[in-house]
Amino acid sequence: MLETTDTEALARQTRITLARNAASTATARRGLAVSGAAGMGKSTALQLIGKRHEKAERTRLDRITDSAFAPVVYAVVPPATTPKMLMQAFAHWLGLPVLQRATAQTVTEQVVSVLRTLGTTLVVVDEVHNLTTNRQAGAEAASALKQFADRLDATFFYAGIDLPATDLFAGNMGRQIKARMIVHQMRPYGIGSKADREAWTELVLGVEDLLPLAGHEPESLAEEAAYLWDRTGGSIGALRALLSDAAIGAIIDGAEKIDRRRLDATATDYAADEHHKAQAIRPAQPRKRGLKRAQ
Structure with a gap:
């Protein structure tokens, strides 16, 4: 990976956001959203941030090889996702078995319980532009993600294509999300100067x-x-x-x-x-x- 101005800015904002959330007792924690066109390196940047946080937390707490500790969790929002599909993405990352007949609420409870046990403090959610809130399933999934974030003592980072123009930031739900999010816009390099x-x-x-x-x-x-x-x-x-x-x-x-x-x-x-x-x-x-x- 290469260190760019974008990754340096994100690293600095990550430290600020994590410190703010660690000191806050409010339910509505601050998050970070990385937006931009395809190919700008959004996912790569957040994976780098996650890798650094994982290493720093394991070193700070002297849990370098502790398999029962997972400070960072990463999940990708599936296209046309539903609340159950969304939570299954987290379960898949964690290696948790999910029964076919399990409800979204059951999977959520399972994931929340495991993340608390693992001491997760940073949750990275990629491809969040797949949350199409103008459809019932997408709106329910976005609501499920918000409630999921509220229940965890963790900071959430999102990445997606042109997020300010997506359904996720529209309507009542969007206003709530925007009020909690710092948006970092990744743009192409120019050659104008x-x-x-x-x-x-x-x-x-x-x-x-x-x-x-x-x-x-x-x-x-x-x-x-x-x-x-x-x-x-x-x-x-x-x-x-x-x-x-x-x-x-x-x-x-x-x-x-x-x-x-x-x-x-x-x-x-x-x-x-x-x-x-x-x-x-x-x-x-x-x-x-x-x-x-x-x-």
């Missing part, structure tokens, strides 16, 4: 450094930075996919290096391909960004 171009080039070199290519000249992709932005639209996910696929091709045919010809021959995802063909996307607002390897 010198600082943006330098940050993008630094990201390119960071991804390049991860590639296991025996014959590749280090930092040779710096001169292809503008080309790579045009191919990926500034998406870190698209960039990593493009360079990884190019590296795999180079390993398969024995070249062990990446150049412009190799990049031209490497396909990208459809969204990045559309950007490349249109060449009309507006760069993101200039902002200073930094990069280093995540620990």
Whole structure:
């Protein structure tokens, strides 16, 4: 994983949110929502945050190898989810058996009991845009998630695509959720300013450094930075996919290096391909960004 300005900001906000919730006796705890288009690295960022919190808590409490301790739990919201499907996702992560005839309430009670026993303090819920509250099942699932969060002495982090525009943040339920959430918006890298171009080039070199290519000249992709932005639209996910696929091709045919010809021959995802063909996307607002390897 690579440390970016987004992950640094999220790490800082995580520490603040966890400390605030630990000191609060109120039921309505503060949460964090990470929003953005597909391929911005939302899930990867939250997994990194979860990994760090897990390591820190195990070290702080001297429970490094304790299998009866789980400070972090991660679950993905299934498409067209129902309350039972949502709670089954948590049960699956925990390895809990769920009877087919079990009700959503039964599964919830089981999950809540186990999470309390395991000492969970951070719950990461991914793909929350799948909670479509304009349908009865989705609205019930969103309500179940809210009640679930209220019953646990834990901080909840959410990730999803364009969350402010989703059903989750609409209506009465949405107003309650928004009142508790800090939203971090992840955007594509831009190249509209010198600082943006330098940050993008630094990201390119960071991804390049991860590639296991025996014959590749280090930092040779710096001169292809503008080309790579045009191919990926500034998406870190698209960039990593493009360079990884190019590296795999180079390993398969024995070249062990990446150049412009190799990049031209490497396909990208459809969204990045559309950007490349249109060449009309507006760069993101200039902002200073930094990069280093995540620990």
